[in-house]
Amino acid sequence: MAFLSIRMHSVRKIFSHAFQDEDNRLLMASSPIFIMHVLALGVFFTGFSWAAFLALVVTYSVRVFALTAGFHRYFSHRAFKTSRLFQFVLGWVGTSSAQLGPMWWAANHRHHHQYSDKEEDIHSPVVKDAFWAHIGWVLCRAYGEIQQDRIKDLNKYPELRFIDRFHVLPVLSLILVLYIGGAVLNAYFPGLGTSGMQFVMWGFFVSTVLVYHVTFCVNSVTHIIGKKRFKTDDESRNSWWVALLTFGEGWHNNHHRWPFSARQGMYWWELDLSYLVLRGLERLGLVWDLKVYPEKIYEEARMQPLEVDQSS
């Protein structure tokens, strides 16, 4: 019950902050992220088909992987190696999630690790609040600039600079592919009951809004609710349900303890889908040199007292 009441309290806090604060109302109304939410309501006009739903599942899965394995574990933490071509693919597909480019993303994320839950942390729900950590900070234009000094290793690739600068292109290319896909299916298989616009609505707008919120949950929820395996000097926690939604990013306390690992779950029961896919890509020769938790981290985990569930 205590668990439920804390969760309800957090939800209430998010909504009261979102709607009572004048600045937040203005930020929300002027943000492309807000507009994306409004446009997603277009599904009520284009209707439903299983084909469009499948498009949503595919675009959600592929982009969550590109963000978790690509933007986070590769671009931000260099947890594995890959070719320049596959690096570009990860950058392009991740940017089609409309969360700006890999350099902007990695720069902000590296800043988060340096100052986790300290005053300087850009999106700490501990220093500020859950609304700010979840979505407020991305609505705030003050964080639009790329902190170049943090991403010198990425800045040397002109193709990554191109993606970051023209971050709208991957977004538009996804919309175009979906529109053509839906229109072709409509022309050749009218029995499917789909259309170009319906594909765009489900495969881009609804999918992107879902991808936003699961990504944002890593910044908000996993610094508030869940278990702390390690006594890190921040409030990061392990949350199994955020891990399910984000293909492994919910094992956030593990991650803060050892951010260099391409695997965030530590044991087989800590499901980390992105890591399993990375292992598959490794067999295909697309990625290599995957870093994992060293034995000393497992040893440290064994030495910890029983994990504390902060939500109960």
Ligand SMILES: [Zn+2]
């Ligand atoms: Zn964190």
Ligand SMILES: [Zn+2]
């Ligand atoms: Zn990280």
